[in-house]
Amino acid sequence: MKKVILFLIDSMMPDVLERCIGAKQAPAMQFLLERGQYIPDCVTVFPTMTASVDCSLITGVYPDRHKVPGLVWCDPEKKEMYNYINGAIPIRKIGLAHCAGNVLFDLNERHMSKEVRTIHEVLEENKRVSGSINVIAHRGHKQHKVHLPPLLDAITSFRLREKVSGPTIMSLGTLVRPDIFRPITWNMAQTIAEGYGINDTYAIDVLIEVIRSGKQPDFTLVYLPENDHKLHKNPLDSVQHLAEVDRQLVRFLDSFDSWEQMLERNVCMLISDHGQTMIGESDDHNIPLERLLASFSIHPLTAQISEGKDVVICNNERMSYLYPMNPDKLFPIIEAVSVDPRIDLVAWKENDQVLVRQGGATETLRFWRDGPFRDRYGVRWGFEGDLSVLDVRSEGNVLVFDTYPDAFSRLYGALFAQPSQVVAVTAAVGYEFLSESAPTHLGGGSHGSLHKQDSLIPLLVSGASRQFPTPARLVDVKDFILQELGVSQL
Ligand SMILES: [Zn+2]
Structure with missing residues (x-):
């Protein structure tokens, strides 16, 4: 049976993807598109913020069931405010230890409802192996030790030395390293300036190494965040930003004997979490x-x-x-x-x-x-x-x-x-x-709104045994992947 790899590309938009391919700037995406199904109007969840979307992607339900309302929210009953990290100043006010605790532990272990099961939980209950690379929502049946870098360890007063749950193969930058034979060769992508490995280069490094190690899970979800950061600053260069993501996908494809070989062995899917809207200057x-x-x-x-x-x-x-x-x-x-x-x-x-x-x-x-x-x-x-x-x-x-x-x-x-x-x-x-x-x-x-500019995302499915059902929603991705891997949720 083929394995499934799903790339989650932050803020990838359908019109930008089409222009990038049209300008011959995206050979990897073009390769996948020509051999697969392209859906330009898949609908994500609301609010169009990564945290709530990621939870919906891995649980297949809207926030009313997974219970993570957004990136920033508060619980009036528990009298707490939560922030899964949205910039330096709010983190300074709310406290780094609190925010890091929110994103590393609370999101998965406390906030995301136990009434719903993640794709990792369902797969591993059905004797499949699952994997998560740099995704903030990652709850699973295995416990993983967190290695906080000394600086973060000191700032958070050593309060975060807990374990996090996830699927068997789990990576969260340099904080949680996947259990494979060979460590990822050190490079700049793993430094504090590059978000401790929460970046595109490191995510692809880990994916390639996991596949080389012979431990590729049946399903791997890979998060590529950089397109979002660049679009927030320079929305006019959107084609160039996505072309840079494509270069990472080329690196992944080149790690096989041929690009066709990748598709013979894998169902390869690309999805986004939300779009972005240009904000006026004044x-x-x-x-x-x-x-x-x-x-x-x-x-x-x-x-x-x-x-x-x-x-x-x-x-x-x-x-x-x-x-x-x-x-x-x-x-x-x-x-x-x-x-x-x-x-x-x-x-x-x-x-x-x-x-x-x-x-x-x-x-x-x-x-x-x-x-x-x-x-x-x-x-x-x-x-x-x-x-x-x-x-x-x-x-x-x-x-x-x-x-x-x-x-x-x-x-x-x-x-x-x-x-x-x-x-x-x-x-x-x-x-x-x-x-x-x-x-x-x-x-x-x-982004964040209900408007279609923030809400319509591209979905690309290549090498699958059947068509993705349309009209497509992000919450339907979990079920599609389970079926490709021969697992029924019932
Ligand atoms: Zn963003």
Whole structure:
């Protein structure tokens, strides 16, 4: 049976992939595309942030079931704020030990629901071997020791000397090294300046070495982060950034006797986690949440949530979660943010229903599960109010989405990831949210919203035994891979 390798390329977008191949800058991707199935409009989950997306990719469910709502979020009941590391300043405020603990341990061992099983868990329960290279969501049945570099060890006061769980073959930069015969030859990609090995070069080095060692797992998920970092800074050079990712894929293909040999032995898939949207250059492209919420007392950015404030802001770039600390504040908060037309959508929940309106407008759309309508993915819904709020058309009893792909399941997924009340706001195209210490990208790229620019991702499947089902969603990838490896989830 063939093995499966899935490359997760951060912020890869369909139009950039097509232009890169058209300009003959992506021979590896072109090779795979010509021998496979290319889906330009696969839909990712919301918010379009790596942490929530990665959890959905490995569990095959939306955040309402895996319970990781975003990159930055808070638990009003436990009175804690979580940040899986989104820039240097917030980390300084919340504390490196707290953030490193969040991303290294809490995400997998505490936050991701035990009610759902990761692809690694399912595969290894079915006598297959699974592998994860540099992916932050990696829960599995094996325990791996974390080797913190001395500097990080000292800064975090030696508090992080725990084990993390993962599949049999597991790599997390230089912090968790895969259990193979030969160590990865040391190079600059493993230094602190290069993120302790959380980079494209090191990920491909590890993959090549794992295959050479004869220990290639039946399934390997490989995370390539650099395209995202470069796009945030220079979105205009998007083709060049993706061409650099392709050079890493060429290195992988060249490690076989021939590129064809790779495909004879493997199903090779490429996917992205989200797109990016260009942010305008002038200051007014940052929507100042603290100014909009000036009549409320706003909780400062800290690890612990204390009593006595009105609202906690958790900024996920082009989306934000606003947590009213008192139920009386819910509607005043909604009213306060709704007035700004730079805000695209404002969504919240009432019992088992989602309510949503556009920034600067008052029409409300309300929807709920298990009604008489169904979407293109076969999920059943009921609704009341103005469908144009989410640019939805109903054709008979079928709901068709356009500007906000798979909008109902994705909004529902984000709002019901937690039992507490929360308001989700998204920024209009060209804008992102500004709040205490959150990283911003004026003149650069950003993501997080429900809009199709952030939400449609390319999916490339090469060497598989059958077609990937369309219309495609990122949450369907887990099941497709399990079937390719002859494993049924039931
Ligand atoms: Zn990003």
